[in-house]
Amino acid sequence: MHIKRINRVLISVTCLLISLCPILNQAQEHPNLILTKAGVEKIRAELGSIPIFDATLEQVKEEVDAEIALGIDTPIPKDYSGGYTHVRHKRNMVVMQKAGVLYQILDDEKYAKYVKDMLMQYEGMYRTLPLHPKTRSYARGKLFWQCLNDSNWLVYVSQAYDCIYNYLSKAERKKLEKNLFRPFADHISVDSPQFYQRVHNHSTWGNAAVGMIGLVMNDKELIDRALYGIKGVNLDKTAKDDDGGFLNKDGKAGFLANIEEPFSPDGYYNEGPYYQRYAMYPFLIFAEGLHNVKPELKIFEYKDGVLLKSINALLNLSDADGDFFPLNDGQKGMSYYNDALVTAVDISYYFGNQDPGLLSIAAKQNKVLLDDSGLAVALGIKNGKAKPFDKKSINLTDGPDGNQGGVGILRSEDLELVFKYSAQGSSHGHYDKLSFSFYEKGDEVLQDYGLARFVNIEQKGGGNYLKENKTWAKQTIAHNTLVQNGKSHYQGKFDIGSKYHPDLYLFDASKPEIQLVSAKETNAYPGTEMHRTMAIIKEEGFEKPFLLDIFKVKSDSVNQYDLPFYFMGQVLKTNFEYEVPQILEPLGKDNGYQHLWSEGSGHPIGENTKLSWLDKGSFYTLTSATLKNDELSFVRIGANDPEFNLRREAGFLIRRKEVQNSLFVSVVEAHGSYSPVSESAVNSNSNIAALKVVLDTVDYTAISITTIKGNTKLFIIANTNASKEAKHTLKINEKNYTWVGSYYYN
Amino acid sequence: MHIKRINRVLISVTCLLISLCPILNQAQEHPNLILTKAGVEKIRAELGSIPIFDATLEQVKEEVDAEIALGIDTPIPKDYSGGYTHVRHKRNMVVMQKAGVLYQILDDEKYAKYVKDMLMQYEGMYRTLPLHPKTRSYARGKLFWQCLNDSNWLVYVSQAYDCIYNYLSKAERKKLEKNLFRPFADHISVDSPQFYQRVHNHSTWGNAAVGMIGLVMNDKELIDRALYGIKGVNLDKTAKDDDGGFLNKDGKAGFLANIEEPFSPDGYYNEGPYYQRYAMYPFLIFAEGLHNVKPELKIFEYKDGVLLKSINALLNLSDADGDFFPLNDGQKGMSYYNDALVTAVDISYYFGNQDPGLLSIAAKQNKVLLDDSGLAVALGIKNGKAKPFDKKSINLTDGPDGNQGGVGILRSEDLELVFKYSAQGSSHGHYDKLSFSFYEKGDEVLQDYGLARFVNIEQKGGGNYLKENKTWAKQTIAHNTLVQNGKSHYQGKFDIGSKYHPDLYLFDASKPEIQLVSAKETNAYPGTEMHRTMAIIKEEGFEKPFLLDIFKVKSDSVNQYDLPFYFMGQVLKTNFEYEVPQILEPLGKDNGYQHLWSEGSGHPIGENTKLSWLDKGSFYTLTSATLKNDELSFVRIGANDPEFNLRREAGFLIRRKEVQNSLFVSVVEAHGSYSPVSESAVNSNSNIAALKVVLDTVDYTAISITTIKGNTKLFIIANTNASKEAKHTLKINEKNYTWVGSYYYN
Structure with a gap:
């Protein structure tokens, strides 16, 4: 010393x-990457008096001690995700990172020795390691079947290396850097440009991995390669990856481009919250390292502070339980309890403006980063600074400049509407323009199916994407939005979808009692304009706010339109007659229809179609202003599913044939409750007696809603002028309505 | 005064x-019925210092005050369960009872006046009230569509009347008794003998209603009618009720007969826990009244104290979450949080031996009866006497004398096996001899479907039994047990089923590492003996205990056998090939098969058939020693279900054709975990490499289980001698095995 x-x-x-x-x-x-010398001193001084930090430390210590007791294993790579060698190497990277941190905080050499010994074993193996034997990836790694996982490994291990840097002799460091880290960084970058040289969450990991080891090694070449991409390498702009995404259409690459491109100015990440959560960790952990080592880069201020903004966006993209909305390829159940979000919340608190709302989420997470940011959070909680993180209605633009559609979230009491009018979302995007999902108290009422994959469960296709992800989950019919002539939006083609996006028509959450979001899409079906307006309205006489859905379609051709509602739960009652078939047949042959069983069909009786269902002790009713010849179908997911990859969940489909312009208007009510313990059913019936289209022109659509008690409300939307200042006058049934702004409600 | x-x-x-x-x-x-004068004084003295009692009181006060503010409504009866008038009268009875109690405890006349005013309104209406207009019941009530609900009403209202008895003038009492209570009691008894004069949970309510109002009115005739039935009335012994149960085969009636008949000496109630919970309240509340008013009857000592024993049995018939096992007609989700169980637990504690385990359940229930027993419980909790209620493995005999089969529950760590070998269970019984269900941490692994009914949800058949209860839920194929030639046990006929029951072969929970239950049934299919042995074995090298299932069938004819496993969750992997059909057809035409879609079928590959599935983050594997020609089918509940009354859940079916004697051996493993937050899958594979039938004779069945690591264990069951003392010697593959007792395991 x-x-x-x-x-x-x-x-x-x-x-x-x-x-x-x-x-x-x-x-x-x-250390200088995530931990800093000064930070470690501060942590050591506070130890024992910062409950959540102490508890996390204790837990990490137990975990690492158990691993040390088990001994080190660095098996020759052979498995896909979920298999032993995959799981072991993944575990090793995490444990090394933690052991490194423990060494710094506890100053106990056994942790440093453990990391060193394991690194040396890796060094011994890596020198002669060929490509991973599994061939499925477009960019094979060495420790893992894909470079992505190799990059994960290096992101973690860089931190471990930084922590024990001073513990190692110069010769040891040289050995590791020469035989392990440098070639490792090269393999995932210069040797795998199709993986590295892109704007994609995979590349973000690659960039961070190369950059972080570069920061520790103080290797300017690696740092530059991380920030700006591989010098002089340009990929074939028309080439595609496994998921059907373009490898690199724009030629952009490197960490800064990966911040620039996928994040909108609001911090929405183009692939959706599930992948944002995944990408978040390398973004933030590398940013933290850059902030510490290269403060002159002002990385947290980059693009108007978008990294920290994106954390706020991500937290707002979660339901009442903290589960992320499964937009695009999202696995349900992923939530802000994920470790990446511990990182995000702590970093956002520390490097941002110390939002006390973040502390309440950190308290729920019940762990913190074992670094300066985690210390700040732990101290904040300890000092009683936490306040509830109040999720409000929010509109998040999509696209690098915020002009490629977006996602609108309306929140009212326990209800949440997620309205998706975003751009394609890279290779993980679904063809579901103007789709929505609807939640009550964090439970799905009308679901977004999410992805068709069992991440890391080896028995299900190696834990990777299942073929039903393409044939079902990405297709339009799998979503609560309109399908024309049984074909998916943009023909279900990525290159077409990537060119277009819906446009916001209006978003207004200024009045809690009536909140609206509305968007238009004109390219999903050439020659057809789709305009959907959704509102959550809190109205006297209703137990809870209700959802109003107005889907207006205008076409230059005669078409068939299908509008599905994937309700969760069991059918309670309908007001229409339907037949159930003696045998079940798939609803169609392609575009996802081949995965739907037709479980029953009928026609509307009267002007409204009503369907009530029951789920988890709550009642719901869909009331729809249907036409006499509409076909009403009950569908069940699961046809042509030879490996039981799909969930057998229900849907309700309104089909309208041979029309050109048309209007679908529906209301979804959440009402009442049922307890199997008290066996009492409360308010189990809809409160709506009639839902009527009073007027529908190019410029205006007017809807009346009459309750059981006979109260009638009128909602008018101006379809072609969303100005807040515009003055409208409209005569309906000999009565004049005059108002200012895009809609009328009274 | x-x-x-x-x-x-x-x-x-x-x-x-x-x-x-x-x-x-x-x-x-x-008061002297539930509250006593002395008890009220004691309660008043303790008020404010007994947290759980005070909290319950506060809650009840809020509830009643809100109702008083709403005003009194006693509408002219017209609805089925779930409809307004039904719900209102039901609510009134509860609120009156509570208001009566509040009057006593708080000594505030507004509560007495509220009860009096409401009673007078009922008196005014009841005098001229015709039969309820809805005609579906075999015994129509006046306030409600069935006498059962009228009886509920009187059980509650008797208590209210007792509480305000002294508040009323003699003339008021006379008016109420003459015009309301006496004719009310007569309507549900002498005017409805088909309802009252039986051994049935309906009659128990009737008896209690008549008896309780009799106790308050001090009307010996009514009390005797309650205890012993209507004097001189004998029903047609061959007549049946709506549910297909005999009205009164044995001619027995009255409250004492209703204790005598349905309870086994162990306290098992023949209809199962769901109905026991329902019946419990009138049993106990009337017993409490009898204890207070007629202590000389020693009602709590009747039949060797079976009433209190039955509470212990009922609590043991709940899963880890307190939900009752849905044996026979049971609605899932009913639990010991139901108010009837608050009554049961408090009464059991107070009139029993102050079991501290009951206090922990009372603490979970977080409310107590507002009477002497509730006070005792509240004081017990306050004084820190509560201990965990430790549910152990238990065998509960069925039948008045405990010799008509039973229910065996094996518990090992987080796993619970419910093995049903009970008698028919009155009109609520299912045809599922030797069936089982399996739970982990209170979640169903292999389910019992329960009933097909949405209790009190008017939209679903008035909240009553749905026709699918008969056509599906009661049928044998709906359960995890053997079906011969596609027909239900006892031909699915109540009168045949009521004659027979399986017999226990052995129950042994003496060793925690291997627990067994075994029973035989010889009458379900004449000429066929079914013998099922189930064991939960905790074995080194296995993460959790596993379930061994040995189903031996012996017949004098050649048959087809179907053995279904209704697994909960999604198929993960099979070790056999199967085809999924392009269209779904029902598996059969009747006996419940018409409700199953055939979703896929195949044949075993090798000696074992393996099916793994994933549910709520846990992995499960069924390993079965199948034969080459067995047919393996995936089934899905929901065919021929025109109103979506059935849940679309999965099953796996092993079919063996054209055999006479046969043996089905399976192991169910619970293993590992998956978290969608960490996305890590732990121990997702079965630990069993081979499951073999090593020997199968009339007298012995020997099974070997070999783990992945190659350890082999042998299990031998003696099929014809269950004696604990018997010495057995058996040669298998040239090796001699010698042991004492009914089974060998090593």
């Missing part, structure tokens, strides 16, 4: 003398 | 002089 300090002084002095001395930067302080 | 006291003294004196003075008993103290 003493000698080291003298060395450092000498070097500093030398640096003062020579203006350019890059090689001497090697003597930079360690 | 002063005058009353003098009266009482005078009467007492008079009674001393005249040995028989029944009429003078009218001056008995009030």
Whole structure:
């Protein structure tokens, strides 16, 4: 230690003398990546008096001690996700990172030794390691079947290396850097440009991995490669990856481009919250490292502070339980309890403006990062600064400049509407323009199916995407939106979908009693304009706010329209007659229809179609202003599903044939409750006696809603002028209505 | 008050002089039914210092105050369950009972006045009230569509009347008794003998209703009618009720017969826990009244104290979450949080031996009865006497004398096996001899479907039994047990089923590491003996205990056998090939098969058939020693279900054709976990490499289980001698095995 300090002084002095001395930067302080020397001192001083930090530390210590007791295993790679070697290497990276942190905080050499020993084993293996034997990936890794996982490994292991940097001798460091880290970084970057040289969550991991090891090694070449991409490498702009996404259409690459492109100015990540959560960790952990080592980059201020904004966006993209809305390829159940969100929340608190709402989420997470940011959060909670994180209605634009559609979330009491009018969302996007999902108290009322995959469950296609993800989950009919002539939006083609996006017509959450979002899409079906307006209205006489859905379609051709509602739960009652078939047949042959069994069909009786269902002790009713010849079908997911990859869940489909322009108007009510313990059913009936289209022109659509008690409300939307200032006058049934703004409600 | 006291003294004196003075008993103290004068004084003295009691009181007060503010409504009856008038009258009875109690405890006349006013409104209506207009019941009530609900009403209202008895003038009492209570009691008894004069949970309510109002009115005729049935009335012994049960095969009736008949000496109630919970309230509340008013009856000691024993049995018939096992007609989700169980637990504690385990359940229920028993419980909890209620493995005999089969429950760590070998279970019984269900941490792994009914949800058949209850839920194929030639046990006929029951072969829970239950059934299919042995075995090398299932069938004819497993969750993997059909057809035409879609079928590959599935983050694997020609089918509930009354849940069916004697051996493993938050799958594979039938003779069946690591264990069951003392010697593959007792495991 003493000698080291003298060395450092000498070097500093030398640096003062020579203006350019890059090689001497090697003597930079360690740790400096995520932990800092000053931070470690502060942590050590507070230990024992910061409950949530102490508890996390204790847990991590137990976990790592157990692993140390088990001994080190770095098996020769052979498995896909879920298999032993995959799981083991994944575990190793996490445990090394944690052991490194423990070494710093607890100053106990056994942790440093453990990391060193494991790294040396990796070094011994890696030198001669061929490509991973499994061939399914477009970019095979060495430790794992895909470079993506190799990159995960390096992101974690860089941190471990930084923590034990000073514990290692110079010779040991040289050995590791030469035989393990540098070739490892090269393999995932220069040797795998199809993986690295892109704007894609995979590449973000790659960039962060290369950048973080670069920061620790103080290797400018690696750092630059991380920030700006591989110098001079340009990919075939028409090439595609496994998921059908373009490898690199725009030629952009590197960490900064990966911040620039996928995040909208509001912080919405183009692939959706599930992948944002996944991508978040490398974004933030590398940013933290850059902030510490290269503060001059001002990474947290980059693109108007979008990294921190994106955390706020992501938290707002979760339901009442903290589960992310499964937009695009999203696995249900992923939530802000994920470790990546512990990182996100702590970093956002520390490097942002110390939002006390974040502390309440951190308290729920019940763990913190074992670094400066985690310390700040733990202290904040300890000092009683936490306040509820109040999720409000929010509109999040999509696209690098915020002009490629977006996602609108309306919240009212326990209800949440997620309205998706975003752009394609890279290779993980679904063909579901103007679709929606609806939640009550964090439970799905009308679902977005999410992805068709069992992530990391080896028995299900190696834990990877299942073929039903393409044939079902991505198709339009799998979503609560309109399908024309049985074909998916943009022909279900990625290159077409990537060119277009819906446009916001209006978003207004200024009045809690009536909140609206409305958007138009004109390219999903050429020659057809779809305009959907959704409102959550809190109205006297209704137990809870209700959802109003107005789907207006205008076409230059005669078409068939299908509008599905994937309700969760069991059918309670309908007001129409329907037949159930003696045998079940698929509803169609392609575009996802081949996965739907037709479980029953009928026609409307009267002007309204009503369907009530029961789920988890709550009642719901869909009331729809249907036409006499509409076909009403009950569908069940699961046809042509030879490996039982799909969930056998229900849907209700309104089909209208041979029309050109048309209007679908529905109301969804949440009402009442049923308890199997008290066996009492409360308010189990709809409160709506009639839902009527009073007027429908190019410029205006007027809907009346009459309750059981006979109260009638009128809602009018101006279809072609969303200005807040515009004055409208409209005569309906000999009565004049005059109002200012895009809609009327009274 | 002063005058009353003098009266009482005078009467007492008079009674001393005249040995028989029944009429003078009218001056008995009030309240005396559930609350007692002494008890009320004690409660008042403790108020404010007994948290759970105070909280319950506060809640009840809020509830009743809100109802008082709403005003009294006693609408002219017209609806089925779930409809307004039904719900209102039901609510009124509960609120009156509570208001009566509040009057006693808080000594606030507004509550007494509320009860009086409402009773007077009922009195005014009841005098001229015709039969309820809905005609579906075999015994129509007046306030409700069935006498059952009228009886519920009187059980509650008797308590209210007792509480305000002294508040009313003599003339008011006379008016109520003459025009309301007496004719009310007569309507549900002498005017409805088909309802009242039986051994059935309906009659128990009737008996309690008549008896309780009799106790309050001090009407010996009513009390006797309650205890012993209607004098001189005998019903047609071959007549049946709506549910297909005999009205009164044995001619027995009255409250004591209703204790005698349905309860086994262990306290198992023949209809199963769901109905026991329902019946429990009138049993216990009337018993409490009898105890207070007629202590000489020693009602809690009746039949060796079976009433209190039955509470213990009922609590043991619940899963880890407190939900009752849905044996026979049971609605899932009913649990010991039901108010009837608050009554049961409090009464059991107070009138029983103050089991501290009951206090922990009372604490979970978080409310108590507002009477002497509730006070005792609240004080017990307050004084820290509560201990966990430790549910153990238990065998509960069925039948009045405990010799008509039973239910065996094996518990090991987080797993619970419910093995049903009970008698028919009155009209609510299912045809599912030797069936089982399996739970982990209170979640169903292999389910019992329960009933097909949405209790009190008017939209679903008036909240009553749906026709699918008969066509599906009661049928054998709806359960995890053997079906011969596609026909239900006992031909699905109640009169045949009621004659027979399986017999216990052995129950042994003496060793925690291997627990067994085994029973035989010889009458379900004449000429066929079914013998099922189930064991939960905790074995080194297995993460959790596993379930071993040995189903031996012996027949004098050649048959087809179907053995279904209704697994909960999604198929993960099979070790056999199967085809999924392009269209779904029902598996059969009747006996419940018409409700199953055939979703896929195949044949075993090798000696074992394996099916893994995933549910709620846990993995499960069924390993079955199948034969080459067995047919393996995936089934889905929901065919021929025109109103979506059935849940679309999965099953797996092993079919063996054209065999006479046969053996089905399976192991169910619970293993590992999956978290959608961490996305890590732990221990997702079965630990069993081979499951073999090593020997199968009339006398012995030997099974070997070999783990992935190659460890083999042998299990031998003696099929014809269950003696614990018997010594067995058996040669298998040239090796001799010698042991004492019914089974060998090593």
